[in-house]
Amino acid sequence: MKRRNFLHQIGSILTILGITESEWLILGDRYSQALAQSNPRKLALLIGINQYTHSPALKGCLTDVELQKELLIERFGFLPSDILTLTEEQASREFIEAAFADHLGKQVKADDVVLFHFSGYGTRVHLGTIPDQVENALVPAVDQYSQNQSVVNFLLTQTLVLSLRSLPTKKVTAVLDTSYYAPSTELQQPSSASIRALPELVAAKLVAAEVEFLKQLNTQNLRNSDLVILSATSEPKQLARELLFSGFSAGLLTYTLTQYLWETTPPRKIEVILSHLGSSIYRLGGKQQPGLLNGNKEAGRGEMDLFAPDLKFPGAEGVITGIEEGGKTYQIWLAGLPPQVLENYGVNSRLQLITGEQLGLRSRNGLIAKAQLANTESITTLQVGQLVQEAVRDIPRNIRLTVALDPRLERIERVDATSAFAAFANVVSISAPDQPTDYVFSKIQQKPTRYGLLTVAGESILNTTGEAGEAAKVAVQRLAPRLSILLAAKFWRLTENGGSSRLPVRGSLEVITNLGSHLVVERETGRTLSTGKSLNGPTAAIPTVSVNHRLQYRVQNLSDFPVYLILVGLNNNRTAIAFYPWYLPQGPDNSGGKPVLQEVIIGPRANLTFPQTTSTSGWIITAPAEFCEHQLLLSTAPFRETMKALATAKYPTSDQQPIAALANSLEVAESLLLDLHNASAIKGETSSTATDSYLLDVNHWASLNFSFQVVA
Numbered sequence: 001m002k003r004r005n006f007l008h009q010i011g012s013i014l015t016i017l018g019i020t021e022s023e024w025l026i027l028g029d030r031y032s033q034a035l036a037q038s039n040p041r042k043l044a045l046l047i048g049i050n051q052y053t054h055s056p057a058l059k060g061c062l063t064d065v066e067l068q069k070e071l072l073i074e075r076f077g078f079l080p081s082d083i084l085t086l087t088e089e090q091a092s093r094e095f096i097e098a099a100f101a102d103h104l105g106k107q108v109k110a111d112d113v114v115l116f117h118f119s120g121y122g123t124r125v126h127l128g129t130i131p132d133q134v135e136n137a138l139v140p141a142v143d144q145y146s147q148n149q150s151v152v153n154f155l156l157t158q159t160l161v162l163s164l165r166s167l168p169t170k171k172v173t174a175v176l177d178t179s180y181y182a183p184s185t186e187l188q189q190p191s192s193a194s195i196r197a198l199p200e201l202v203a204a205k206l207v208a209a210e211v212e213f214l215k216q217l218n219t220q221n222l223r224n225s226d227l228v229i230l231s232a233t234s235e236p237k238q239l240a241r242e243l244l245f246s247g248f249s250a251g252l253l254t255y256t257l258t259q260y261l262w263e264t265t266p267p268r269k270i271e272v273i274l275s276h277l278g279s280s281i282y283r284l285g286g287k288q289q290p291g292l293l294n295g296n297k298e299a300g301r302g303e304m305d306l307f308a309p310d311l312k313f314p315g316a317e318g319v320i321t322g323i324e325e326g327g328k329t330y331q332i333w334l335a336g337l338p339p340q341v342l343e344n345y346g347v348n349s350r351l352q353l354i355t356g357e358q359l360g361l362r363s364r365n366g367l368i369a370k371a372q373l374a375n376t377e378s379i380t381t382l383q384v385g386q387l388v389q390e391a392v393r394d395i396p397r398n399i400r401l402t403v404a405l406d407p408r409l410e411r412i413e414r415v416d417a418t419s420a421f422a423a424f425a426n427v428v429s430i431s432a433p434d435q436p437t438d439y440v441f442s443k444i445q446q447k448p449t450r451y452g453l454l455t456v457a458g459e460s461i462l463n464t465t466g467e468a469g470e471a472a473k474v475a476v477q478r479l480a481p482r483l484s485i486l487l488a489a490k491f492w493r494l495t496e497n498g499g500s501s502r503l504p505v506r507g508s509l510e511v512i513t514n515l516g517s518h519l520v521v522e523r524e525t526g527r528t529l530s531t532g533k534s535l536n537g538p539t540a541a542i543p544t545v546s547v548n549h550r551l552q553y554r555v556q557n558l559s560d561f562p563v564y565l566i567l568v569g570l571n572n573n574r575t576a577i578a579f580y581p582w583y584l585p586q587g588p589d590n591s592g593g594k595p596v597l598q599e600v601i602i603g604p605r606a607n608l609t610f611p612q613t614t615s616t617s618g619w620i621i622t623a624p625a626e627f628c629e630h631q632l633l634l635s636t637a638p639f640r641e642t643m644k645a646l647a648t649a650k651y652p653t654s655d656q657q658p659i660a661a662l663a664n665s666l667e668v669a670e671s672l673l674l675d676l677h678n679a680s681a682i683k684g685e686t687s688s689t690a691t692d693s694y695l696l697d698v699n700h701w702a703s704l705n706f707s708f709q710v711v712a
Helices: 003-017 021-035 061-076 093-105 157-165 208-218 252-263 270-283 339-343 411-424 472-478 480-493 640-648 665-680
Strands: 042-048 083-087 113-119 122-126 134-138 171-177 193-195 228-231 241-244 249-251 318-324 329-333 350-353 358-365 368-373 387-396 401-405 428-430 439-445 450-455 505-513 516-524 544-546 550-557 563-570 576-579 600-602 607-610 627-635 659-661 693-697 701-711
Touching (some): 042 061, 061 171, 061 249, 061 252, 083 093, 093 157, 157 208, 252 339, 318 368, 401 411, 411 428, 411 472, 450 472, 480 563, 516 701, 563 665
Parallel strands (some): 042 113, 401 428, 401 439, 544 701
Antiparallel strands (some): 241 249, 329 368, 387 693
């Protein structure tokens, strides 16, 4: 398409956007000048839509665009002028396709890197040419073409795929943070979450112009069959969700993807990326599992060309984006911290630059923090664009489990539930409607009434639903033990630091068979890896383990000093478990054969496989077919307080299992944080006392998460 014709075609859209043709031509001239560059370029087209003309508004799509843009510029070397964003009313079908043709189609050359991103609604639509032929489609901002809904102006996913394949480079990645199936019945959906899918309009047909464009693309000799398309879901009826986080909403796929890529150093294989994303989304309460939407199932199974950062700076948690008060205060974009950590990031946390200077956190609003140089006498002048890494994590000791009350509960139910939750003030706080929450107390079944807990993504939590006819107050009282377990899990999730830890360790979860051991999932600390290393890993977003299989962990200490180890987690019954390092002392003082606990130590440059006994290795996974989540913690100092807490619980001594139920989970979780705090021994002034926070130094601890699905 000639530029004159292109401008004529989209002239009305430019007018709506307030962009003159001369401004567009100036923009085009800048692109034309860049075409003369001999080096490969990095181009991106980012689309986000919150406001729709005829559909309920979303909340996190513009945040998704911002998350991607900052990542591409600050971590992956994209020039701001090479990133085109279309948001809200700009993102009509005609303008998306025209912008694709001009920004990507006209500019991309061989070996260039391309990213396309879409955040918004998806749906299913009839093509109108073949009876019963229904296709997935992206819903643009102007989501209806006619008042009677007989013709819709959607962008087919198939059209997008073919357009991406038409580009003359194999280094193409697309991220689609949407889904296409909307359930016909109302879901138990918390107010803090939204589904990015619209119901299919059964009587509607796709606009003829889109059908004709698809026909034209199908006649072309498309060059690229290796593009990588990351989809928010891996199954047709999975739902892509966006959640309310601490001060902002964002899509689960986009936030977990960009957060992981901020902290990641070497290029990763797609299988490894999917494993991390699936695990992160699950811990945030969602069951959607990202997948690859590729025509060629083998496409993109190597390293992703898009995500190749500058290895001179191995991973980061954020970047300096502004300087205030004459250089005294720095504004920092903190998109590299895990979501659950960001929400509870204390004001005494510290961030470090590659040059060694440390910044002390002073405040945070959403993803933006304010910080000052920890050394107030320093004359160092920092610059916008400098990346920062985590140095010290401040975890407040007064953290509670936040529970929202489903707004669909009747007034008397809300009053009774609030009164009952007040009895657990040291464990639970009731969250406000517009604040992020951990769980939702809801009516799982209307008639007869059953109450239980939901995740923030609307998923029912196993073993929390009560008997039929149960009163709301009784239901809350029944949940008391479960609430303590969930708070304990929240505490040990706050220790996760695989991306920021400077303690060099690697952990592998393995299945034991008659032929040996088989890798299920591998995790390791990212700040200490050699550059350019690519990990092998599972091919599914969430690794799977069959019931009755025997598992074991293999841990490598890559440092020159000993490290101490402990394992805690939630099993597939959603009860707390721990690794108990029992041994039987020999001698007359232990004639009763009573086992005792001992520290697990891994020597310098040594390996450890656990659990192991004199008779067998590993432990057997039993039903049900649900998720397991384990947290492997390693420290430079002994877990003395944790050992005391484990030893206080009353366990039968006749059959000691190496991995077993954790009776006092909350006490053990608090002891773990205290041990990591003691190991760090932070020096210097802080604005809190020793009893206000746990201060953890990234040089002294590593916490790796292992999540997997148990299948029958």
